[in-house]
Amino acid sequence: MRLQRWFAAILCCLLAAAGNASEQKDAAFVVIVHPSNHYDVLSRSRLEFLFQRKISRWPWGAEAQPIDLDSASPAAREFTRVVLKTTEERLAEYWIDQRATRGVSPPVRLSSAAAVKAFVASHPGAVGYIPAADLDATVKVMRVDP
């Protein structure tokens, strides 16, 4: 009887862990760029500056075009937390200030990973992020150094 209880407890833990892993997989993102992009690796701070529009061009002259996913998506939340190191509210406050002081708009938000991939694949300076599960060969993965 005791063995059965232990077995049930372990099973519950495994199921819970599997649930968490599944959520993490949904939330995990990969940063994607156009296949012609010269970089393979980008630091987190550089990526943050690109998405804050503090850096407007790649070193070879192409206009940097950051693309956001719908803010309700788990990947967008994770990107905001891990790369931008901020919250949705602070980000919105930042863009209110930027619109007023510099006339600069936030990155365009697209509603699906497919739309982000299509945009990035057709714009040499574009950089975006999508859930890892939606990755395919039309775009190049950019590794992000913490």
Add this chain to the structure above:
Amino acid sequence: MEPPVNPASTVWTAFGRALLRFLWPVILLAALLPAQSVDDPPQKIEPAPDTSAPKIKLPFDISGFLAVRTLQADDLDTHNSYREYSGSIFVSRALGRWVLHSEVNFTTAPEYDSEGIHLFPPRPSLSVKLDAATANYNLRDWLQFRGGWEFVPTYWRTHRYQSTTLTVDEPLVDQNVFPTSLAGVEVHGDKYFEAGGISYEAYAGSSQEEEFDHDQQNLYIERSRATGGKVVFHVPSRHTLDTLDIGFHVLALRGSDGGHDHLYGWELNMEKGRAALLAEFAHANEGSPTGAREYFRQGYYIQPSYRITRRLFAVARYDWLNRDSRFSDESESRESLGLTFRPTPDISLKADLDRYQPDRGLLPAYYGAKVAIVFFFHRP
């Protein structure tokens, strides 16, 4: 014989009335919105544009804000109420390396607004101004050129919008030491490294200061030739702080009377988690045509703030200003305490309580209360 009036209770009664008058939308919102804890998932801030859906695309990015702020008199015993309605519309357009940006502002209290070009003849109760109109060319992020009508880049002038600031009122030093606007050209840029960076601006043109004569109901405009520069260091703090920006600003003015003025200032912007600290100092040496210093103007403020919850901020500020070093009654200090509630990032509900100390403490202190409602909008 009337019972003695407790000044403190008068202050709080007036402050409470002002709060109730302007915070009823908050109470209404609180009643209508579902209860939400700090741990709830954040609500959607911006609707995601669907590229497949046909929609009207404007050639410009349009945003702006509308604000109502009220001051329950400088001295609450007089029960005078002063209210200002104001707003700005920002119109921007990016064209390759060019960014065109403009701001049109209206206010019902033109005497407290010294920048801009009047689009219509100013009236004592209304002014409509072109506050900024610039064209920016980005050759490199570290080498950009901007020309047009813009603000003299002190920190508060640059970020002074009611939808951005946490307090209802501006610091005393704002608009009182540095001139506010400039028609001219500038070279500017930013260089960011893996950690930290540097921003700079070098500008030249014609600066403008407006003064409103309440007795004559006249507006006086003083223009000067201006040459200035500013550098801001985005200091890397090895993850000790989220932001540590330190800026220095110098400006030389040559007025129509031939006088030479030399101004300098510094600014500090620190953030760590929920806490932030903002401070600015400005000093102006007013010189005669011979170059001798006649007097100086000087001021500073220190503003700590704390984000209590995702939507509620507490802010305090100590202000000090000496408008003219030749006269003792031109000196004033102020202590402010305030709360800002942002039910969404686009809406700000603010309330401040102030204590003024005029004339270096030789005159009795008095109190003021201010509240504001601000709504920010944008249309991509």
